[in-house]
Amino acid sequence: MTVGISATATVSVTGLRVGYGRRVVLDGLDLELTPGVHGLLGPNGAGKTTLIRVLATVARPERGRVRLLDEDITDRAALRRIRRRLGYLPQDFGFYPRFTVREFVEYFAWLREVPRAEVPLAVDRALDRVGLLDRADDRMRHLSGGMLRRAGIAQAIVNDPRLLLLDEPTAGLDPEQRVEFRALLRELGIDACVLVSTHLVEDVGTACARVSLLDGGRLVFTGTTEELVAAGVDGGSGDSPIERGYTAVLRGARAEQR
Amino acid sequence: MTGTHLDDGVLRAYAEDRLADVDAWSVETHLDRCPLCRGRLPLDETTGRIVAEVGAALRDRLTVADPLPRPSASKPAGVPTPAPAGWARPGSAGRSRRGRVRPGTRWRRSAVLLGAGPAARAGWLGSVAVTLALVAAVAANIAPVKAWVLLLVAPVLPVLGVASSYGRHTDPLHDLVASTPYAGLRIVLWRTLSVLAVAIPMSLVAGAVSGIGVPGLWLLPSLALTVLTLGLGAVVEPYRAGIGVAVGWAVLVLAPVGGDRLVAPVAVPGWLAVVAVAVLVAGARTARDRMRGEVTG
Secondary structure, rough: OOOOOOOOEEEEEEEEEEEEEEEEEEEEEEEOOOEEEEEEOOOOOOOHHHHHHHOOOOOOEEEEEEEEEEEEOOOOHHHHHHHHHHEEEEOOOOOOOOEEEHHHHHHHHHOOOOOOOHHHHHHHHHHHHHHHHHHHEEHHHHOHHHHHHHHHHHHHHHOOOOEEEEOOOOOOOHHHHHHHHHHHHHHHHHOEEEEEEOOOOHHHHHHOOOEEEEEEEEEEEEHHHHHHHOOOOOOOOOHHHHHHHHHHHHHHHHHHHO | OOOEEOOOHHHHHOOOOOOOHHHHHHHHHHHHHOHHHHHHHHOOOOHHEEEEEEEEHHHEEEHHHOOOOOOOOOOOOOOOOOOOOOOOOOOOHHOOOOOOOOOOOOOHHHHHHHOOOHHHHHHHHHHHHHHHHHHHHOOOOOOOOOHHHHHHHHHHHHHHHHHOOOOOOOOHHHHHOOOOOOOHHHHHHHHHHHHEEEHHHHHHHHHHHHHHOOOOHHHHHHHHHHHHHHHHHHHOOOHHHHHHHHHHHHHHHHHHOOOOHOOHHHHHHHHHHHHHHHHHHHHHHHOOOOOOOOOOO
């Protein structure tokens, strides 16, 4: 079926370049993301975190155009509108140790400008979705690593974001929690654009419809999970089909560059 | 259409009745068997409003039917909460809700934004304690503590508080806060307000006890130095701005011309000039760099 109307992308990046001092982290990167769950794969140091920080409007592009939710991030008023609809969980995030879990999530509900009347319900709903409602009044410093990560996810979804950026969200989660997390991801991906960076290839295979692969600051692959698997049919090493696809694409990209 | 699902543009067009019949039929065929796309179908304005109203009405009803437990000062100690089996259990919201749920009011927002004075809180509470100790020492006439020490410390208190309240070096949540609409000047101003609320009375008390200058005029350097830190904080990391301002103040106080003139009526135009310059610096920076949306890089 072809209907002659194409969706506008939630994320549209063209010619993105980011560097720190003389080191170039991302160069000439183009990326389009539509609603759904997208995996962002790549070896350590490939630029995943930097890309996510740019999309979270925290890091600043040196060059290139970044449009989020149909608006340009260089426009100040638009930036504020974008940030209201943005959820972000950095890889390492601190917390104020005296905060309870509920206060932590509530703080971000206010910071993300959730309408006043909706704050209490939004906070408890977010806590419920990550299974932390019965720990809501515990202090942050008493939480285990996995629970902290879940509190982090709760603050990221408290404003019902249209664009949700999660940097290594499964770190610290045990296998059972990872399964639960993937179910939540699929649910969130129904009406939001969710970008999940991970170095665990298996996370991508089960939860993400589309995958992008970064290597050395460049986008070396973007497509469906099936297409990544297909790339590894002849060649590539690894224990699962998707791992073989991952290594095959990386090798191909590196050979090309030489 | 992307892959096996309808894309947003198509759904919107369908909802707004902008599709040709043939296309609309095929959209319907897909919607019939795809709950995912059905869920994504945008509501028209009237339907959306009705859904929102019903939601609001139900929410009030639910609150009545399920009164929130009042804040209990004594949490049953030693009773471990059973860990949830899985984490997204539908419908568990009402059942396991406990503890203190505060209504979302303007007051609550102010309380949260002011009270969340981050790691900085320890810093400025510490400096308040130091000032109080100094005030007590001067008041009790303890020999080694001279009144000018108060002049050296009290007006820079808010500066240190502001400097340590924002930026990746001092705020453990900096990256997260920077991605919210409150990032930058707005959150800095809230935090400044929370610092000033404590530091200004301290400054007045110190001024009264020290006997230097006019006590009321101690407010001026406090405010001017704070604004100067905010202004410089738009150019360099706030903690550097704070250190710079504090050092500058120390030099002025210890200069042979006499620190007491800093809190005398003669200094008023000078402080107003400092405020004006700081505002200009911050303004110029903001204009040149509108994109950034935060005070630090």
